Amino acid sequence: MSAQFLTVSPSPHIHSEDSVKKLMYGVIIALLPALAVSFFVFGIGAVYVTLLSVLSCVVAEYTLTKYLLKKEPTFMDGSAIITGVLLAFNVPSSLPWWAIIIGSLVAIGVGKIAFGGLGNNPFNPALVGRVFLLISFPVPMTSWPVPFVSRFQFLDATTGATPLALIKEGVDAGEPISKLMSELPTYMNMLLGGLGGSIGEVSAIALIVGFVYMLWKKIITWHIPVAMIGTIFVLTGALWLFNPDKFADPVFHLLTGGVMLGAFFMATDYVTSPMTVKGMLIFGVGIGLLTVVIRTFGAYPEGVSFAILIMNGFVPLMNKYIKPKRFGIKKNG
């Protein structure tokens, strides 16, 4: 052992076990329970849409990074897979193949590569793709296969409305909530998985399992999801107490639509969420507030995607002005 082979570098000389790949694949593992439940509820459509979305996202990431950015493609770091899964989780299981491919291209191309690839995109790519599809192809994007009905069919699935849409239309038509509620699945069913909607939002419990896994593996912290869900709970609770005939109760709001999916998996996206704890809490509260506003007063029955995208836009500002608590510096001092 001669001395000339010694590596000399500045400290630290050891590194944690964390790597981008490990974190990203951790998120993918956390998404699997929801996919499994969705497969059980919606059948092959759920898996087909997810696989196609992942495949097109990965291919888009690879080709665009290589030929447009002219960088070494890092498509296997897992981030494109997550975008693919999340995009699929935000669409109906009956979405036609061409829409999936267009959505993936927009998510990766416009949402991510246009800004310089991983780490540089201001908006959550999956949501960019999802919102693009929703605005461009509203009909296939809001034709929700009925749970458990057409699990082995794909293209001609029987479709129905989501609970959120049912309530929204009913309330707009002047019917009391209690009557509308009686036509919906029970909360227990919603929790376990059994309500119409996007692939990923079918089972709150499966999403919670994924969330707990990510907390345990220290992939994310609790701040954003708790701030967001807490805000939705408090605001919808206040509205419900104010007029239970016109506003659904807070439990309904938490169990339906994309609240859990958005809170655990999309608002917590590293790249597009704030860097400080204080920023994360404000970010979560902001998403919660906007979600409730859109759901109750807006034109769309569901507002999680828009709320997250809008708050994404504030993240650079928050990072600039919200600083961590510095050691040894008193506030205002």
Add this chain to the structure above:
Amino acid sequence: MGGVHPAENKFTVDKPIEKLEAPSQVSIPISQHIGAPAKPVVEQRQKVKIGQIIASSSGFVSANIHATIAGTIAKFDKVMDSTGYKRDAIIIKAGKEEQEWEESIDLSDDLVKEVSLSREEIIKKIAAAGIVGMGGATFPSHVKLSVPKGKKAEYLILNGVECEPYLTADHRLMLEKGPEIIVGARILMKALDVDKAIIGIENNKPDAIEKIAELINGENGMMVQPLKVQYPQGGEKQLIKAAINREVPSGGLPIDVGVVVHNVGTAFAVYEAIQKNKPLLERVVTITGKDVKNPSNFLVRIGTPVNNLIEAAGGIPENTGKVISGGPMMGKALNSVDIPVAKGTSGILLIPNEEAKRGKMKVCIRCSKCVDVCPMGLEPYLLMTLTQKELFDRVEEDKALDCIECGSCSFTCPSDRPLLDYIRLGKKTVASLIRERNN
């Protein structure tokens, strides 16, 4: 706030401190401390005894250097030290009078408890003994004990945290030299004129906590503070915060909150200097690594080549890729094993090839883990970017100078980004810009 939990790998916890045989030649650098290098006071071919002063302090912030073996001053030469630069050193070759010690030194093991010297005498004697911070910072101890006018010390905090992975020198010292450390603490308390002392020890050393707590039972004003296991709990500012919940102000010193912190190793050296007339000649060094045959804790004469320790621990493993002086989080990588052990060498760590190289840097995914782990509440990702873009006014504004260089950010970054490297560069540039501005 902040902090990380690297694998402890303290292989030498159960290895009692062994005296390493004095080498036949030592190279003693004249700058082993923060501050001005000492000035040689011996001549070539002069005979020296163990403990004889060979270079004397050349300013207030400087430290005396003593001969650590008896023999002849062979030459003054430039010798590579842990910084990687060749620096002035005094080389002593052992003669036949190998065991000849300075007469005033008490070599017995008897514990001398009575502290008879006055405050001023203690500080003077500590300065004369060349004692510096033994935790690795090597700041001359007498300077820390000379409390500036207008400030008042309330607490002495002894640092027995040893939060660096692998290292066990302080741990063993607390177990084996507990009574001496306690007397050393008494001396330091007297020098500082304080009546409260806290000994901070991490919870991963329950035997040391128990031992020290037992020893101070009945001692006035001393207490043991068990601390959460977390790196960098042993950072001066972090330790003060954990022990008495005071925050050293940004840009300030512990004395600003009424505290002086000394390492337990320093307390032991102070004991030996004051009660035994023994200047700082040797120190405990942990020699360890995953593939080291006999990882050990050695009591080593200053100036001993690192290679002697490695040989005594079973030789250098075939796959060694990196040799570190100190711990893996803050230690310095050596480019040779001929470098002498200095006053601040707390450990020698041999890292195998597969762990010696850093991972390839990837893009920042803004996971905010670096912000999360920073014990000083800084934003490492931002400081790195600002430094890269040479926006040094913002580097300063975002408090880069508060960085304690603990390395938690680089350790934790999943993208293997060299955050601390850039922060160091930013700090250095900001410091020189501030100097320019003040001139």
